[in-house]
Amino acid sequence: PHGAGLFQGLRPIDRKGEGRMKETGCVYLVGAGCGSADLITVRGLRLLQSCGAVVYDALIDPALLEEAPLAERYPAGKRSGSHSMPQEEISALLVRLAREGKTVVRLKGGDPFVFGRGGEEILALQEAGIPFEEVPGITSAIAVPAYGGIPVTHREFTSSLHIITGHARAGKPLEIDFEALVRTRGTLVFLMGVTSLPDICAGLLEAGMNADMPAAIVEQGTTPRQRRFNATVGTLAQTATEQAVTSPAISIVGPVCALAEKFDWFDALPLKGKKIVVTRPRERSGTLAGRLSKLGADVYEYPCIRTEPIIPCPEMEAALNRLGDYTHLVLTSPAGVEALWGMLEREGKDARALSGVTLAAIGPGTDRELRKHGLRADYIPAVYDAAHLGAGLAGMVSGRVLILRAELGSPALTEALERGKIPYDDIHCYTTAYESEHAAALRALIREDKVDIVTFTSASTVRGFAHSVGEDLDFSRVLGACIGEQTAAEARRYGIRTRVAAQATMDALIDIIIKEGNETWN
Numbered sequence: 001p002h003g004a005g006l007f008q009g010l011r012p013i014d015r016k017g018e019g020r021m022k023e024t025g026c027v028y029l030v031g032a033g034c035g036s037a038d039l040i041t042v043r044g045l046r047l048l049q050s051c052g053a054v055v056y057d058a059l060i061d062p063a064l065l066e067e068a069p070l071a072e073r074y075p076a077g078k079r080s081g082s083h084s085m086p087q088e089e090i091s092a093l094l095v096r097l098a099r100e101g102k103t104v105v106r107l108k109g110g111d112p113f114v115f116g117r118g119g120e121e122i123l124a125l126q127e128a129g130i131p132f133e134e135v136p137g138i139t140s141a142i143a144v145p146a147y148g149g150i151p152v153t154h155r156e157f158t159s160s161l162h163i164i165t166g167h168a169r170a171g172k173p174l175e176i177d178f179e180a181l182v183r184t185r186g187t188l189v190f191l192m193g194v195t196s197l198p199d200i201c202a203g204l205l206e207a208g209m210n211a212d213m214p215a216a217i218v219e220q221g222t223t224p225r226q227r228r229f230n231a232t233v234g235t236l237a238q239t240a241t242e243q244a245v246t247s248p249a250i251s252i253v254g255p256v257c258a259l260a261e262k263f264d265w266f267d268a269l270p271l272k273g274k275k276i277v278v279t280r281p282r283e284r285s286g287t288l289a290g291r292l293s294k295l296g297a298d299v300y301e302y303p304c305i306r307t308e309p310i311i312p313c314p315e316m317e318a319a320l321n322r323l324g325d326y327t328h329l330v331l332t333s334p335a336g337v338e339a340l341w342g343m344l345e346r347e348g349k350d351a352r353a354l355s356g357v358t359l360a361a362i363g364p365g366t367d368r369e370l371r372k373h374g375l376r377a378d379y380i381p382a383v384y385d386a387a388h389l390g391a392g393l394a395g396m397v398s399g400r401v402l403i404l405r406a407e408l409g410s411p412a413l414t415e416a417l418e419r420g421k422i423p424y425d426d427i428h429c430y431t432t433a434y435e436s437e438h439a440a441a442l443r444a445l446i447r448e449d450k451v452d453i454v455t456f457t458s459a460s461t462v463r464g465f466a467h468s469v470g471e472d473l474d475f476s477r478v479l480g481a482c483i484g485e486q487t488a489a490e491a492r493r494y495g496i497r498t499r500v501a502a503q504a505t506m507d508a509l510i511d512i513i514i515k516e517g518n519e520t521w522n
């Protein structure tokens with residue numbers, strides 16, 4: 001829609017854009033790095049976080065797209081066999097988005113110029129007069145061998161590195177000069193070559209390569225699902241068939257492959273390949289999921305419950321206005337602290353509003369949340385659960401106790417206070433609701449027996465989990481790693497086998513997952 005008026009025919013006028021011409025956006029060809037989402041460059045990540053549109057390939061980790069929550073998303077996935085968008089269409093899409101004035105990130109696996117057809121897209125952009133930049137990425141040709149314990153070069157082993165496509169055009173023989181490759185005595189890295197692996201190995205042997213030359217194939221490199229198989233050039237093709245290796249995979253040929261067993265750090269991670277479901281509420285799952293991933297686990301984050309402060313909450317408001325009636329204020333979760341703090345903020349108050357009352361927290365997580373607000377728990381029980389908190393309080397309180405917690409809080413706390421004849425007010429300041437967004441996916445995982453361990457940090461996460469995957473499912477193969485005896489008891493009610501962390505901390509939970517996960521549970 002070109003504007004009318006004086007300049008009609010001279011230059012387009014965008015009326016909505018206050019008469020200014022809409023500037024053409026820039027297209028950034030960004031290498032996403034290979035496999036694991038955190039192998040993108042800092043520059044690539046920053047562009048992704050600020051772009052208006054992202055056009056991405058099939059092998060991109062979905063976690064990366066979450067870095068661009070506001071950007072328009074266009075899958076342009078190309079996988080051999082199912083070309084979902086022809087190259088010309090991708091180029092046309094990039095041109096159109098840029099002309100709409102958007103900053104476009106064209107996210108490509110590994111490095112855009114290593115068998116990524118980045119050059120073709122740049123030619124199209126150049127022809128259309130669209131500004132562009134290229135951001136290199138960590139290529140699978142180097143990263144995948146590295147995660148398999150194979151350095152692509154190593155002094156005394158090799159003096160060159162060759163990256164070759166093993167992709168054959170339909171019905172045609174490979175266009176590879178095997179004799180030249182064998183003569184280099186370098187490390188040979190074959191991309192896109194799972195189906196043509198027999199031809200590649202035969203070609204190398206015919207060209208005079210020793211059949212004992214070390215070789216390896218690495219599938220789904222850098223991800224928790226990575227598998228590496230060692231072989232020789234004489235046995236590699238057969239090994240790949242026997243192990244049912246599928247794309248994406250990389251084959252490496254050369255003496256450096258002999259270092260794989262010795263240098264393999266990735267397969268040696270304590271939780272490598274373990275499939276673990278983390279059920280914490282989304283706001284709190286981050287650290288646990290992140291730590292398990294770093295230990296090599298394949299982590300699925302399925303928040304089963306969601307906590308929400310009750311607003312307005314007249315009961316809490318009234319209780320805080322007569323805080324002098326209480327000697328102790330008890331908090332049983334970080335969510336409770338958040339709800340309390342939210343109310344103080346809304347009323348224009350701060351931490352001083354709580355002066356004079358003794359603060360009790362169920363454990364260090366709740367205490368940590370208090371500390372964020374300049375507060376500190378005066379009392380934390382030795383065992384971090386409701387029963388011990390209640391018993392501890394019963395032994396030391398002389399006045400009235402104010403409990404701020406969820407509506408379905410554990411009765412163990414109030415029962416202990418009642419046994420000690422301690423008066424209390426149990427006020428509900430937040431709700432826990434089941435989160436069912438991912439229920440179908442989670443159900444499928446459990447059904448297909450693709451889950452090794454599920455973490456449960458509270459009885460309500462157990463109920464949320466059972467509720468969202470369906471209580472009709474057979475849970476006997478699920479292993480529950482639990483914080484707290486009450487949590488474990490709830491899990492056992494659903495037939496889940498359990499292990500309980502020695503303390504109610506993330507460290508202790510991770511400890512039992514590592515120890516028990518490797519020994520007793522298998």
Ligand code: SAH
Binds near residue numbers: 138140190222250
């Ligand atoms: N531009 C990409 C390569 C694109 S070609 C890069 O620089 O990495 C696609 C091929 O890369 C796949 O067929 C496979 O051989 C290889 N590849 C990509 N990701 C991989 C991964 N995570 N594990 C193993 N091979 C991978």
